[in-house]
Amino acid sequence: MRYFEDIEVGSTEEFGEYHVTKAEITEFAEQYDPQPFHTDEDAASESAFGELVASGWHTAAMSMRLLVDNYLGDQAGMGGRSADELRWERPVTPGETLSLRLEVVDKHCSESDPQRGYVDNYIEVVNQDDEVVLSYIVTGMIERRKSDE
């Protein structure tokens, strides 16, 4: 298990492969973001996007799945606290394959809880053409190593 002390500021990772399907785009959108350019191919073709595109929050959710499967699994994570400078740089369309780049940009101890630390990660979600579709800074909470570990 990796704790706060094991996280190195400046370290980078690149991982994952998330295949985006039309069915998943419309399913997410029907539940959480039922705007026509996310749920209906014909309506989308007449929108500013010109084609069906994933909800921006869906792309964020997909990035979370990439993080859990490839990076957070062996961390003593305590959940997320905040996200900043989130930019939906490009639409995500059916048939794309997404992967994730991560850089640890900062970490700091909690002032109120000696067992807790915070890690700031800069995230870029990129498509199969290496174009950034989404970027953000996420601050996660993580356990500090107990003195006997």
Add this chain to the structure above:
Amino acid sequence: MRYFEDIEVGSTEEFGEYHVTKAEITEFAEQYDPQPFHTDEDAASESAFGELVASGWHTAAMSMRLLVDNYLGDQAGMGGRSADELRWERPVTPGETLSLRLEVVDKHCSESDPQRGYVDNYIEVVNQDDEVVLSYIVTGMIERRKSDE
């Protein structure tokens, strides 16, 4: 249909009622954020949260549904561009009822596209006890009124 010109900076809205269920929390988490404190009640009881909590991205997605159902339906929206200062202030647990407060904090024209404007909305998602569980500023793209409309 409401266009960029119809949006008034400083205006506020408060709306919606989203009932959060255990089934929906675990379903979202199994697909997008399979960390034990989001997917498994027993594991969650031994986590820092002490109980099952919704994925932070799930709460963001629920807030989007509240916006689409109650606010964006009659806007000439062109999708979201960015989100800033997103704060998961409190965990969201099964049985809670969420609603949304919105304030239009700024708007500005696009320099590259005369048909497009940007609107910055400050969003607070509150639970049944009027506690803020999530807040963020989201910048949405919206059509400008054509001169003959």
